[in-house]
Amino acid sequence: MTHPYETLPEDRFWRSAVADRDALDIAGLWKPKLRITRKDRIVTAGSCFAQHFARALVARGYRWTDFEPGPSGLTPALKHDYHYGTFSFRTGNIYTPRMLRQWLTWALTPTPTPEEVWEQDGRFYDPFRPGVEPGGFASAAELQASRLDTLAAIRRGLKEARVFVFTLGLTESWRDRETRVEYAVCPGTIAGTFDAERHEFVNHGYDALLADMKSVLKLMWRVNRKLNILLTVSPVPLTATASDQHVLTATVHSKSLLRAVASTLVQGQARVDYFPSYEIITHPAYHGQFYAPNLRSVLPEGVDHVMKTFFQDQAARFEAIPAAPPTAEPPDINLQTAAGDDPDPPEMSEAEELRCEEEILAAFAPDVRNG
Amino acid sequence: MADALPRVCIFGDSHYACLKQAQVRGLADLSGLDLEYWGHVGTRFRHLAFRDKAIHPTDDFTARRFAKFNAKGRLFLPATDFDAILVMGARVYVAPTILSLLHAQSHGPVVSAGLRHRMLADRMRGQMGYRLAAGLAASGPRVLLAPVSFPTEGVVPKPVLATAKVAASDPQLLAEYWALLTAIAAEDGITLLPQPADTVTAGCFTRADFAVAGHVARKDYEHKNPAYGAAVLAQALPILRQVSRGP
Numbered sequence: 001m002t003h004p005y006e007t008l009p010e011d012r013f014w015r016s017a018v019a020d021r022d023a024l025d026i027a028g029l030w031k032p033k034l035r036i037t038r039k040d041r042i043v044t045a046g047s048c049f050a051q052h053f054a055r056a057l058v059a060r061g062y063r064w065t066d067f068e069p070g071p072s073g074l075t076p077a078l079k080h081d082y083h084y085g086t087f088s089f090r091t092g093n094i095y096t097p098r099m100l101r102q103w104l105t106w107a108l109t110p111t112p113t114p115e116e117v118w119e120q121d122g123r124f125y126d127p128f129r130p131g132v133e134p135g136g137f138a139s140a141a142e143l144q145a146s147r148l149d150t151l152a153a154i155r156r157g158l159k160e161a162r163v164f165v166f167t168l169g170l171t172e173s174w175r176d177r178e179t180r181v182e183y184a185v186c187p188g189t190i191a192g193t194f195d196a197e198r199h200e201f202v203n204h205g206y207d208a209l210l211a212d213m214k215s216v217l218k219l220m221w222r223v224n225r226k227l228n229i230l231l232t233v234s235p236v237p238l239t240a241t242a243s244d245q246h247v248l249t250a251t252v253h254s255k256s257l258l259r260a261v262a263s264t265l266v267q268g269q270a271r272v273d274y275f276p277s278y279e280i281i282t283h284p285a286y287h288g289q290f291y292a293p294n295l296r297s298v299l300p301e302g303v304d305h306v307m308k309t310f311f312q313d314q315a316a317r318f319e320a321i322p323a324a325p326p327t328a329e330p331p332d333i334n335l336q337t338a339a340g341d342d343p344d345p346p347e348m349s350e351a352e353e354l355r356c357e358e359e360i361l362a363a364f365a366p367d368v369r370n371g
Numbered sequence: 372m373a374d375a376l377p378r379v380c381i382f383g384d385s386h387y388a389c390l391k392q393a394q395v396r397g398l399a400d401l402s403g404l405d406l407e408y409w410g411h412v413g414t415r416f417r418h419l420a421f422r423d424k425a426i427h428p429t430d431d432f433t434a435r436r437f438a439k440f441n442a443k444g445r446l447f448l449p450a451t452d453f454d455a456i457l458v459m460g461a462r463v464y465v466a467p468t469i470l471s472l473l474h475a476q477s478h479g480p481v482v483s484a485g486l487r488h489r490m491l492a493d494r495m496r497g498q499m500g501y502r503l504a505a506g507l508a509a510s511g512p513r514v515l516l517a518p519v520s521f522p523t524e525g526v527v528p529k530p531v532l533a534t535a536k537v538a539a540s541d542p543q544l545l546a547e548y549w550a551l552l553t554a555i556a557a558e559d560g561i562t563l564l565p566q567p568a569d570t571v572t573a574g575c576f577t578r579a580d581f582a583v584a585g586h587v588a589r590k591d592y593e594h595k596n597p598a599y600g601a602a603v604l605a606q607a608l609p610i611l612r613q614v615s616r617g618p
Contacts, residue, residue, distance in 0.1 A: 071482050073471040075493055082486055138484040145481045356385035356412035359583065359594050363388035363395070364408075364440050 023286045024305065030313040033266075033273045034228045040162040041065050043088035047095050047169025049234040049277070049298065051086045056307035064088070065161065068153035083132040088161075089153045090146075092129035095169035096204060097212035097261070098182045102128070104219040107154035114181050117143055118192035125191035127183045136191065158223050168258040169234045171204045172242060172250070186242070201242045203254075209261045217269065229272045231262045235281035237296050255282075277306040376405040377454040377614040382426075382507075384413035384500070386460025386519055386593075389583075389600030398601035403612060409448050411436045413462045416499055421506035425449040450510035455614040457607050458507070458561075461500030463518040468494045469548050470534055470575055476544060477537035491548065492555045508560035513614050516556060517564040517603045519593070524576040526592040538574020545574055562610060567602040570595075 010016040011028045018026060036042065042064045044054045057064040070084035079085045083092055094100050106113045118125040123136030124143045129150070137143040158164070175182040177200045186201075188194030204212070220227050233255055241250035255278065262274045281290045281302050288295065290302025381390055387410045393399045411433075418433040419426050426448040428434035434446040450456070468490050475482045482490070495501050501516070508514035538545055549565040556563035572578045581599040583591055 068480065070480060071471050071475040071486075071490070073468055073490065073494070075497070078486070078489055078493060081489070133483060133485060135485055142481070142483055146483060149480045355589065355591055355594070356414070359385040359388040360410070360412065360440060363391040 018285050023289070026285060028313065028316065029276050029279065029309060032275075032314055032317050033270070034163070034230070035318045036062070036163055036228075036230075036314060038062050041160055042163040042165060043067065043157045043161040044165045044167075045087045045089060045091060045094050045100065046165075046167030046232075047093050047234040047236065049169075049232070049236055050165060050167035052298075052303040052307070053165050053167070053232070054085075054087065056303070056310070060307075060311060065157065067157035067160075068150060081134050083129075088157050090129070090132055090150050091154075092132045092184060093169065094166075095184070096171065096173050096182065097168065097209050097216060098173065098204065099128070099184065100166065101212045101215050101219070102182060103151075103154060104158075104216055107151040108158070108219050108223055113144070113147060113151070114179065116176075116181075118187065120191050127187070127192060129184055130190040130192070131184075155223070158220055158227065161224070161227060163228045163230055164220065165230045165232065167232045167234050168262065169236075170238065171209060171254040171257050172238070173202055173204070174199055174242075175202055176200075203243050204257075206257050206260060209257055210264060213261055213265055217265070217272070221271075227271065229265075229269075231265065231272065231274045232276075233258045233262060233278035235278045235290075235298060235302075239296075275310060277310075280306050280309060375616060376403060377611065377616045378407075378452065379404045379611050379614070380407045380409055380448065380453045380456045381459055382408075382448060382456055383410040383459030383461045384416060385410075386595070389595045389597055390457075390459055390604060391600070392597035393600030393604055396597050398597050399604040399608065401604070401608070405616075407442055407445075407453075409437060409441045409445055410459075410461075411440065413460075416462050416503075419499070419503060421503050424451055424506075424510035426503055426507070448507075450507045450512050453512045454617050455513040455515065455611050456504075456507050457611065458500070458504040458514060458516045459603065460517070460519045461504065463495065463498050463500040463504070463516060465491070465495060465518045465548075465552055466521050466575065469545070472548060473538045473544060473575060474534040476541075477534060487548075488551055488555075491551050495552060495555060496559070504561055505559040511617075513562070513610070514560065515562045515564055515607050515610060517607070518552075518566075520566050520581075520595055520599065521571060521575050521577045523582040523586055523592040523595075524572050524579050525587065535573040535575055539572075540574075542574070545571075564603065564606045567599075567606060570599055570602050 005012075017028075038061050040063060042057055042062060044050045044057075044064065054064050065088060066085050067088050068084065068090045070079065070082065070090075074082075074084060083090055086092075091103055094103065105111050114127075116127055117140045118127055118130065119140075120136065124138070124140050125136045126132065126143050126147060128147075133143075133146070137146065173182050174186045177198055182202070183192075183199075186194065187199050217229065220229070237251040238247055238254060241247045243250050243253075245253065259278065265272045266274045280286065281298055290299055290305065291297065292299055381387055383390075387408065390399075391408060394401050415428070415433045415436055418429045420429050421427070428437060428447065437448075438444045438446050472482060472487060472490065496505075504514055504516050553563045553565065566577070570577055570581045577595065577599070579586075581595050581602070583589070583594045583596050586592060586594075
């Protein structure tokens, strides 16, 4: 051997791994540390791209678990509108490591949740998930009670899951100057009132992001030492920036820091892995083909390719190990005795139909035409 | 004389049989109404469509089945032929949503007022029978709707039993849900008839007194007897009698 590059596999060389290939044939982008099987309970949280993960896992028969599914009998439309089933918990989007740290602190430690609520036209919005309740809650008490449900779901989810998938979204956020509590969105946008005296913009730097993620890991592992964490970075650019930078450079700044934090954690922690969905969507090798014309929204084809890569790379790394069969989830209590999830009741069985006919015949006989 | 009476139709699935039985047995006085029945088993409701101010079967077989039990042999039901229509059962189920809400009340999760309203509204409006009733109401006649009753007591899956305890301990909950349903129906021009209170037991079941004969042996916890029909008619008749005959 004359030098170390001589014996490297072809995926370490740009020409053979990227330039000479069709973008969709680029393979082996992920060298997973951890095997994820259909038996493992998986929870997802983070920015909006995380919801695609959940759907793809469910579609492939993986054990993604919704720890806050809402009351029984919700239609898909209601689940969507009320943000049930989007993530494993009804937190809405968690964009920053600090927001995740806050949720976990409230869920897993005695730290009380802030009393602050945003009132608008007699309705009440949760500053930490203002979008989950269309039109807002009826009262502050209802809001707080609902939030307690979410915190309980987080507690249970972290204890029972084996894999926590978190999509890192942003470094920019808004917080209360005095309490340093961070909001999900800038006050005054979805709800609330912006007060320049009280609210301040923060663009977290690398050290702060890393410190928050380390705290997150510590909190998680305190309740579940076996929990594995799979990080991704959202490829969705910032809608707007409050920094003094162009939104494009602000996006690159934000995503680069998050990506660097992910790598640092992967290098330092055996139970933390990173899946490169961000690279697949954003890298010039893919010629932007996975973005919608607004160059922001990710097309379904992009999500499909990301998830195909996920499953292929898992198989490539662990293919020698036979997959464990899926574990059956205990069925949800189904109170939809007659109507099911379909608002229109299902077809009746022959016996049921006969019973129904008997009722009518008994009523209208002997003169069937006596109505 | 009949020309002066309000024209009333009782339209429904097999649940409407108990109304007819109540009439035949003299448990309800339906005098003063120019009355017709038009209905058939729930399975056939998937073969009904509302268009041109009328309910039309979408195939000949279904049309003949409905006509069989109508005095005039009607193959379809024109809303404008009636001053009032009582929709009975018609595969409109509210009990599953009510049970779900009661279960959440006792076991969680917290269901916000907004979600309670949407659950009840979406479920009810999503059902074919309800949409037929709304179509009738939008076409002129006064429309009353008596949804399918609670299951008869005795058929008690464990989670429902726990739910029933909650319902029974706080009758205000059930009253709230019926009030919401009534308001939602009113938005669609429908007068909703909540299940008569004296037929209800344990919050969300129908008393066995109102079950069809031999319901246990027949495993029929859904259909009700003439006494139940009379109870529904007792709610409906005062309203129907106020309706004037149209031109």
